[in-house]
Amino acid sequence: MEQHVVEWKLRNVLTPQDASNIRQDLESLAEVIEVRVSLASRVVRTSLSSPKHEAAVAERLQSMGFQVEEPGTGKDLASRSRDATHIHKRIALPLVGLQSDHCATRIQHGLNRLDGIFSVDASFANQNVIVTYTPGKTTVPQIVGHIRALGYDVESAKSEYPTTGMTCASCAVSIESMLGHQAGVLSASVNYANQSTTIEYLPSAVAPESLRNVVRSIGYDLHIDRRPDETDIEELKQRHYRSLVRKTILAILLSLPIVFIAMVVPTGIPHPNWIMLAFTLPIVVWAGRGFFINAWKQARHRTASMDTLVALSTGVAFVFSLFNTVYPQFFVDRGLQAHVYYEAVAVIIAFILLGRSIEERSKAHTSSAIKKLMGLQAKTVRVLRDANEIEIAVSEVMPGEKIRIRPGEKVPVDGVVIGGYSSVDESAISGEPLPSEKSTGATVYAGTINQKGSLTIEASKVGAETLLSQMIQMVREAQSSKAPIQKLADKIAGIFVPIVIVIALISFGAWIALGPEPSLTYAMLALITVLIIACPCALGLATPTAVMVGVGKGAENGMLIKDAESLELAHRVNAVILDKTGTITVGKPTVTDLEWQNPRVDARSLSSVLLSIERASEHPLADAVKGYLESSGVPDSAVLEDFESLTGKGVCAVVQGNTFYVGSKTLMSEKTIAISPQIEQTAERLRHDAKTVVYFSSEHEVLAILGVTDVIKEGSARAIRELESRGIEVHMLTGDNEQTATVIAKQAGITHVRANVLPAEKAAYVAALQKKGLTVAMAGDGINDSHALAQADVSIAMGRGSDIAMDVAKITLIKSDLRHIAFAITLSKATVRTIRQNLFWAFIYNLVGIPIAAGVLYPFFGFLLNPMIAGAAMALSSVSVVTNSLRLKRQTLENEKR
Secondary structure, three states: OOOEEEEEEEOOOOOHHHHHHHHHHHHOOOOEEEEEEEOOOOEEEEEEOOHHHHHHHHHHHHHOOOOEEOOOOOOEHHHHHHHOOOOOEEEEEEEEOOOOHHHHHHHHHHHHOOOOEEEEEEEOOOOEEEEEEOOOOOOHHHHHHHHHHOOOEEOOEEEEEEEEOOOOHHHHHHHHHHHHOOOOEEEEEEEOOOOEEEEEEOOOOOOHHHHHHHHHHOOOEEOOOOOOOHHHHHHHHHHHHHHHHHHHHHHHHHHHHHHHHHHOOOOOOOOHHHHHHHHHHHHHHHHOHHHHHHHHHHHHOOOOOHHHHHHHHHHHHHHHHHHHHHOOHHHHOOOOOOOOOHHHHHHHHHHHHHHHHHHHHHHHHHOHHHHHHHHOOOOEEEEEEOOEEEEEEHHHOOOOOEEEEOOOOEOOOEEEEEEEOEEEEOHHHHOOOOOEEEOOOOEEOOOOEEOOOOEEEEEEEOHHHOHHHHHHHHHHHHHHOOOOOHHHHHHHHHHHHHHHHHHHHHHHHHHHHHOOOOHHHHHHHHHHHHHHHOOOHHHHHHHHHHHHHHHHHHHHOOEEEOOHHHHHHHHHOOEEEEEHHHHHEOOOOEEEEEEEOOOOOOHHHHHHHHHHHHHHOOOOOHHHHHHHHHHOOOOOOOOOOEEEEEOOOEEEEEEOOEEEEEEOHHHHHHOOOEOOHHHHHHHHHHHHOOOEEEEEEOOOEEEEEEEEEOOEOOOHHHHHHHHHHOOOEEEEEOOOOHHHHHHHHHHHOOOEEEOOOOHHHHHHHHHHHHHOOOOEEEEEOOHHHHHHHHHOOEEEEEOOOOHHHHHHOOEEEOOOOOHHHHHHHHHHHHHHHHHHHHHHHHHHHHHHHHHHHHOOOHHHHOOOOOHHHHHHHHHHHHHHHHHHHHHHHHOOOOOOOO
């Protein structure tokens, strides 16, 4: 085969490892036949199948970080590459889920189909994939998304960091934009209301320190020194709030004499302008310096925010006033008055700082759910070690340790009771007001409160694994997530400030050209007022504050909402699919009927025999019978002399020389035990009701029968009636048989039933309803429900179900009570209604305020808005949005109807 040989001179110093990497990388290209590397001369000699492949090899070498000279010229290719439209970049992605070379091949073929991919090298041995791509045609997040769509994953980190310095929604947009363009960042979501940034990034490609530097370069700060706990975050916010309050107080105190001099005694004291300048300087230089610093940093990166508007308006007014104070003769000689606007500068900064202080205080109330959950955490715990009781920090507890909990104390970790008896107040976790009784074998949860008795528990889950810690984390993540409706607000906020600046300049020019004398004064007032009144803060707060309060309200009522999208979407649900076992029903067998063959038999002593037999049995139904008899007060006094398990049929036992059987009808027939017509009639009725019949007999006749079934939960029927009263279709899917499904559906009041359904068929059923145009919510508790939960528009897991179901679902009902589905829909309606109200008033405020500030009313009414009033109105708009969101706290979830 004809070969084209070309040599590339590298300006970098080469190491043996570099040479090996170059050979391996270039030989992976199909067009490269052979590669030789000379360390001494720093030359790479390549044999190519065609001369047209030279550019590809050069770009590959540059993507590896080498400076390449053009063959035969000695010129650096970097300058030529900078002008090229297709500059390749190279990134190594660590993979998760590769089981064989076949998996690596699948990824390689899948990525090669993407537009903009230059080369792919997936390795099962190294558990990674090296991708060379064209940034203009594809991005790293798109590449990672495609890998995940193929069923694999990329090893990434996701962290939430406190973010300070933000003053409006456009600040959040600027941070998101800057972080999103960093190599290795998969996603960045900034929550202005929560003052936090959630970043998913590739640790192998970018470090948190570099992300912090990027954020700092535009005037904000990302606190990544260590992963802060909730207390650290609150302390950080408190420090910022206290600093803001100090600046606000100073600005207000200094503004009062300035306003007094400017408006009350402008000619009553000597040198008033110089006195006002002395009072204004500390306000501009210290209290308001943050506006100017941040505006400058953002200008360097061609971004703008509310700080830009404030800095421009007050800066222009201050410089103009300073000029007229130092050199008033300039305007006087031209027949104009040398106006100063120190009072406007001072009062505007004071009003904006005051508004932000009130806003910060109000926003703190929106995260009260987090604070309440944090308050449930115990700080210390008494553990039993080497027969001694010692007190340690709760963070030092290890799984398996025994813990003593006294009356009135908080349960520090999740665990199982191994001694003692008490009642525990679980209202903070489950929302149920009545205490739950706890004895040996019962489960207790961190954050609940022990009542009168003492308990000894064995720790099962500690630290971040406890239910309380998971609740706190879920609530935090949900409050930081963005609802789809917020995307519109974010887009508007991103272009809002530049548009306002243009409007302000147009207003300035119009007043100069068309305004009455002194036109410059009027132009200055219009410019300053437009820049001040146009505040995107209300727009940025409209959605996240409502979401934060809504998620917190859900947590307080036993509903863990994982993201804002589910909270927004739930109110549109018009079809709910319910799994049967564990969702509508309790999820475990329960004895509902016990009928004796002859009322004259000694039922109490025979019940004692039956209890002793079931205690020895390992049959799944034995626990149900045992629990029923124990709760009825039956004594465990019978002594078994012999016991035998009859596989698939039942058990046989001997008590005081008498033989007894417990089992199925097949066992009765096999032992030729007589069954009376009365018992048989009752058994037939129980079977018709889809109950399992258990026979209890002596050696000669059936003594009693029991009906066992999975009963529906208390409140399930009521919850289903509530959903249907709202016009929502309710469907039940189960893998159980047709007869059982029909009986349970009748008891629960459900008309749409499907039995004998496999897990994949549940997901297909959800998809079929979605194709009809329905918004579908799916509620389930088992692993077999996870596929359908992922398919549904709104996924709901029962809190006592499997971990997989709760991982997949976006809403978890802690108490596993179906009535909370209706509550979630009510909460969603209230939250979306609040978001729409907030957005409406935020838009209306700016649509009305900006034209008035520009002076459109002046030709008709002679009215021109004062900049100080504009500053007060701007502050009030943000506070009103937060206050409206806080109204959600008073929302009643239980009684609101459609």
